[in-house]
Structures are given as C-alpha cells and as structure tokens.
Amino acid sequence: MPADAHGTRVGGPLVVVGLVVSAGYAVAAAWTTPFTWGANLITAIPIAAVAIGAAVLWPARPDKPSALVRDGRARPRHPYLGWVVLLAAVVGWELAEYLWRGSRGAHPTLSSMVDAFDAHTVGKAVAFFAWLWLGAAIVRSGTPGRVRT
Amino acid sequence: MARRGDRPLGHPGACADVTALLGYAVWVVLAVAMLALSAASQVASRGRSVVARPATVLARLASDPWLRVPLVVGWAWVGWHLFAR
Numbered sequence: 148m149p150a151d152a153h154g155t156r157v158g159g160p161l162v163v164v165g166l167v168v169s170a171g172y173a174v175a176a177a178w179t180t181p182f183t184w185g186a187n188l189i190t191a192i193p194i195a196a197v198a199i200g201a202a203v204l205w206p207a208r209p210d211k212p213s214a215l216v217r218d219g220r221a222r223p224r225h226p227y228l229g230w231v232v233l234l235a236a237v238v239g240w241e242l243a244e245y246l247w248r249g250s251r252g253a254h255p256t257l258s259s260m261v262d263a264f265d266a267h268t269v270g271k272a273v274a275f276f277a278w279l280w281l282g283a284a285i286v287r288s289g290t291p292g293r294v295r296t
Numbered sequence: 297m298a299r300r301g302d303r304p305l306g307h308p309g310a311c312a313d314v315t316a317l318l319g320y321a322v323w324v325v326l327a328v329a330m331l332a333l334s335a336a337s338q339v340a341s342r343g344r345s346v347v348a349r350p351a352t353v354l355a356r357l358a359s360d361p362w363l364r365v366p367l368v369v370g371w372a373w374v375g376w377h378l379f380a381r
Contacts, residue, residue: 190376281371
C-alpha cells in the first residue's frame, strides 16, 4: 500500500489483504480484452470505488495536510516547480508526438509505449496493479488524519 | 472509438528510424529527469527538501479543493484509456 506524505506505512493484515486482492484483481484484468464489456466492467469498478471513496472520505472543504502547513522553519521557495516543469514537458512532448504527421512507430506516445508493454499479460497485470495502487494513494492522500508527521 | 495510437505503422525507413530514435530519446530524458527529481526530493537541505517529495505533491493535489477534481478525473481517464479502450 502507498506510503503517506512522510513515508509512514500503514501496517496490519488489512494491507496484506489489500495487496493480495489488488494483485488478484490486476491479474484478472490482464486477461480482459479492450473494447469488451469485461474490460469496461473491470476498469469501471475501481474508478467507481475511488470516486465513492473520495466522496465519502474527503472533506468538502479540505484543510492543508500537516505536511503542508508552515511551522516556522525555513521552507524552499518553490518545492513544486520542478514537478510542474516536468509535467509540462511530458504533456508538451506527448501532444507533439500525438499530433505529428506520420506513423506511431516514428512518433511514440506514452499510450503507444504502454500498449507495447500491455501486449503481454504480465505487463498488463503490472500496469493495472500500479494504476490501482495510485488510485488508493490518491484517496489516502486526501483523507484527513492519514497524513502524519 | 479507436485511439490515435492504433494508427497503422508505416513503412519505416531511415528517416522514420531517426525520428523514432529522437522520440524515444526525449522520453528517456524525461524519465531520467523524473528519477532525478525523486532523488533530489530525498535530499534534505537544512532539514527541508528543496524539491517536494512525490507523496507530498500528491497530498498537495488531493487536499486542494480545485486540483483534486482533475487529479481523480485524470487518474480515471488514464485507466479507461489504457485498459478499457
């Protein structure tokens, strides 16, 4: 399971159960074929779960997590700048490759590279598991009391 | 609806090979930059990281009343795009 903003890990049997269930679910998802009802359903269930989890667990008016609250110590001026620049570069290059005229083989996008990875059942299971893990991390990150110092 | 990524591959010639090599090279550079940022976020300066850790970035996005919406929608779209469509 994901660590919180300070690397604190949630322990206990619940984590093990969550990992096993997620891994099994990802393996099941790896056997589905895109553009089928099976693939739609097995992808829609985690999306619904995260949406419901966010609606139930996240406050309507969130406070800043304790990790983000000023505590009087000197803080870096732009701790997010590097990530923002990287995201802009990734989105920009993705769009450039996507819109460029020519074959996808000559202009690889993130989708085409992941598709190549997904072509194998093991690769698709790993990718799906990572996606599930990220969804759980997103819900946990926005849940009050989950971010500990 | 088919994705643009499903476009048939052309007949790769030397020019296409060079173009593809350039494309992959940029992706590699971006991946290395992401790893470097992650590594830099672990290095503390006077008790504070100069670069925010990935988990902190996620917490920042998830705790913002506006940014958390595109965060969840983006995550859902990626899954739908990659695994269902």
